[in-house]
Amino acid sequence: MTLFEGRNLDRRFGGIHAVRDVSFAVEEGEIFTIIGPNGAGKSTLFNLISRIYDLGGGSLVYDDRDISRIAPHKVVGLGIARTFQNIELFENSTVLSNLLVGRHSRGGPALWQELLFTSAARQSEIAHRERVEDVIDLLDLQEHRDARVGGLPYGIRKVVELGRALASQPRLILLDEPSSGLNPDETEDMSYWIRDIRSQLGVTVLMIEHDMSLVGMVSDRVLALDHGEVLAIGQPAEIMANPRVIEAYLGG
Amino acid sequence: MHVPMKTSYNEDIRLIRQRGTLVWYALLALALLAAPFYLGEHHLSQLSFVGIYAIAGLGAMLLVGYTGQVSLGQAAFLAIGAYTEAILQKAGVPFAASLVLAGVMAGLTGAILSLSTARLAGIYLAIATLAFAFIVEEVLTRWESLTNGSLGILVKRIQVGGFTFDAEWKFYYLSTGLLVLVLWLMINLLRSRTGRALTAMRDSEISAQSLGIHLARYKAIVLALSGALTGVAGALYAHRIQFITPDQFTIMASVELLVLVVVGGLGSLHGAVFGAVFIVMLPQFIVLLRDAFGISSTYQAGLDAGVYGLLMVLFMLFEPHGIYGRWQKIKLYLDIFPFYRKATFRRQRMFQKSEQLR
Numbered sequence: 001m002t003l004f005e006g007r008n009l010d011r012r013f014g015g016i017h018a019v020r021d022v023s024f025a026v027e028e029g030e031i032f033t034i035i036g037p038n039g040a041g042k043s044t045l046f047n048l049i050s051r052i053y054d055l056g057g058g059s060l061v062y063d064d065r066d067i068s069r070i071a072p073h074k075v076v077g078l079g080i081a082r083t084f085q086n087i088e089l090f091e092n093s094t095v096l097s098n099l100l101v102g103r104h105s106r107g108g109p110a111l112w113q114e115l116l117f118t119s120a121a122r123q124s125e126i127a128h129r130e131r132v133e134d135v136i137d138l139l140d141l142q143e144h145r146d147a148r149v150g151g152l153p154y155g156i157r158k159v160v161e162l163g164r165a166l167a168s169q170p171r172l173i174l175l176d177e178p179s180s181g182l183n184p185d186e187t188e189d190m191s192y193w194i195r196d197i198r199s200q201l202g203v204t205v206l207m208i209e210h211d212m213s214l215v216g217m218v219s220d221r222v223l224a225l226d227h228g229e230v231l232a233i234g235q236p237a238e239i240m241a242n243p244r245v246i247e248a249y250l251g252g
Numbered sequence: 253m254h255v256p257m258k259t260s261y262n263e264d265i266r267l268i269r270q271r272g273t274l275v276w277y278a279l280l281a282l283a284l285l286a287a288p289f290y291l292g293e294h295h296l297s298q299l300s301f302v303g304i305y306a307i308a309g310l311g312a313m314l315l316v317g318y319t320g321q322v323s324l325g326q327a328a329f330l331a332i333g334a335y336t337e338a339i340l341q342k343a344g345v346p347f348a349a350s351l352v353l354a355g356v357m358a359g360l361t362g363a364i365l366s367l368s369t370a371r372l373a374g375i376y377l378a379i380a381t382l383a384f385a386f387i388v389e390e391v392l393t394r395w396e397s398l399t400n401g402s403l404g405i406l407v408k409r410i411q412v413g414g415f416t417f418d419a420e421w422k423f424y425y426l427s428t429g430l431l432v433l434v435l436w437l438m439i440n441l442l443r444s445r446t447g448r449a450l451t452a453m454r455d456s457e458i459s460a461q462s463l464g465i466h467l468a469r470y471k472a473i474v475l476a477l478s479g480a481l482t483g484v485a486g487a488l489y490a491h492r493i494q495f496i497t498p499d500q501f502t503i504m505a506s507v508e509l510l511v512l513v514v515v516g517g518l519g520s521l522h523g524a525v526f527g528a529v530f531i532v533m534l535p536q537f538i539v540l541l542r543d544a545f546g547i548s549s550t551y552q553a554g555l556d557a558g559v560y561g562l563l564m565v566l567f568m569l570f571e572p573h574g575i576y577g578r579w580q581k582i583k584l585y586l587d588i589f590p591f592y593r594k595a596t597f598r599r600q601r602m603f604q605k606s607e608q609l610r
Contacts, residue, residue, distance in 0.1 A: 050462055052458065071466075073461050073462075073464050073465060073466045073467070076462060077464055082462055088456040088458055089459070090452050090455035090459075091455055092454075092455055093448075093452075096264075097448055097451075100448055101448050101452045102463055103445075104445060104449060104452075104463050105463065108446075114444035114447075115440050116440060117440035121440075121444055124445070125261075126262065126265075168463065168464070
């Protein structure tokens with residue numbers, strides 16, 4: 001079953017045609033990777049899907065529903081969570097409270113109940129905390145639970161950001177370069193987690209990635225993008241052997 | 253150093269997280285309760301002012317310290333609260349209702365203001381709120397039929413039923429009691445979903461939004477709450493001073509509240525209270541300073557502004573976490589004595605900072 005589909009996506013920034021007529025479909029339970037050289041329009045594509053940018057043309061279909069005009073803060077409530085290329089964590093808060101913000105879209109008590117901290121507010125806090133603890137267990141973040149994010153090493157922060165997206169209990173997760181800035185060991189851990197997310201939590205993964213070994217290890221299908229256009233879509237091995245992809249991206 | 257062993261999720265959302273500090277808060281409560289027995293009129297009135305400033309400071313702290321929305325217009329909320337209170341009291345509305353209405357009025361103004369400022373950030377927001385404060389000040393001066401213009405309004409003492417707040421100690425209990433209530437509400441807010449949403453917006457609007465936080469809505473909420481708290485403080489201020497004119501609510505009052513949160517320590521409730529104590533004591537220091545240097549009192553206004561500005565710059569440079577930050581360092585020094593090292597609190601190296609989108 002198709003979970004997400006981008007139809008003829010298009011976006012210009014002044015004279016730059018960042019995304020041109022891009023169409024692709026992500027199946028439920030799939031790990032779908034977008035590759036391409038710098039400036040190919042990968043991150044723009046993500047920002048279009050998470051509605052940070054408005055579409056210039058085309059439409060976004062998620063779960064048989066057109067979400068092309070939806071407000072950006074409503075995207076996560078539908079079950080689409082994302083991470084950012086340069087880590088956008090709340091640096092002055094603890095890991096725990098970052099993950100709890102991830103629960104925001106799952107609702108909470110009314111403002112007056114929060115102000116008085118009624119028992120409903122307390123119950124809600126504890127319920128969210130339990131879900132967050134599941135994520136902490138999955139990603140082995142126990143020892144960093146109460147640490148301030150600003151003081152953590154880059155590799156851990158990357159995992160925290162993944163956890164924060166998972167805390168919202170998504171059906172589709174968008175990972176923007178999950179391995180950037182990670183050393184080989186951490187990259188390997190990341191590849192296990194990406195597969196765990198899919199197999200244990202049943203979350204569909206759409207990611208942008210440069211590390212071809214990671215791409216080859218985890219992806220079911222790969223989309224190669226260049227100058228905002230789709231070069232090819234297919235199995236990882238197929239794409240890596242595709243002469244147009246090699247010319248544009250992988251180098252001869 | 254004390255590392256607590258936690259056995260339930262409730263422990264992380266308790267009002268007072270560590271049992272040990274409970275003793276200190278109990279002692280503080282006792283000292284505050286008994287204050288009228290060992291303090292003179294003057295000191296009690298200073299403490300009343302601390303209460304008022306701390307409530308207004310908490311309003312500013314919520315906005316500036318927790319949500320990262322710099323406001324130079326807090327004086328407007330203070331003025332709206334004070335004038336609402338004065339006018340309603342003249343109309344015979346009982347104090348309990350007029351105090352709430354003063355907060356509601358200032359809060360509503362804040363919410364309406366946010367309609368036009370929701371898309372602004374940083375210096376642009378500061379300028380917009382500054383403009384707003386000028387507008388309010390001007391309206392209060394010109395709308396003479398309601399506000400009596402620059403002649404001002406006399407405000408009578410607070411009366412609740414047959415009880416008049418006619419002695420210093422009575423007002424002291426009122427303002428301190430209200431401060432404790434406001435602190436409790438603030439702690440509750442900050443340990444809930446809304447509080448987290450606010451600090452999330454401060455640190456990264458883009459990821460806050462992608463996690464489902466409706467930025468415009470939460471900016472309206474925080475401006476309304478901040479306005480409401482400052483409005484309540486304004487109402488108390490009107491009663492404490494007993495005479496209000498528009499020129500008590502100029503940009504200097506806004507700057508005073510900004511200095512309060514910066515010097516107290518951005519992003520901490522302790523900071524707002526420390527900052528309030530500091531701001532109430534400051535004029536006396538300035539007078540001492542003035543006399544020590546033999547400066548004529550005709551330069552008082554310029555001297556005040558100069559000292560406020562200088563303090564902000566010095567704190568930003570040398571103690572960005574304010575008095576509360578310094579207090580924590582002293583506490584840690586004592587906790588881990590003799591293992592404290594110079595580098596314990598050295599600031600993060602720049603390469604560890606990520607390149608966040610702003």
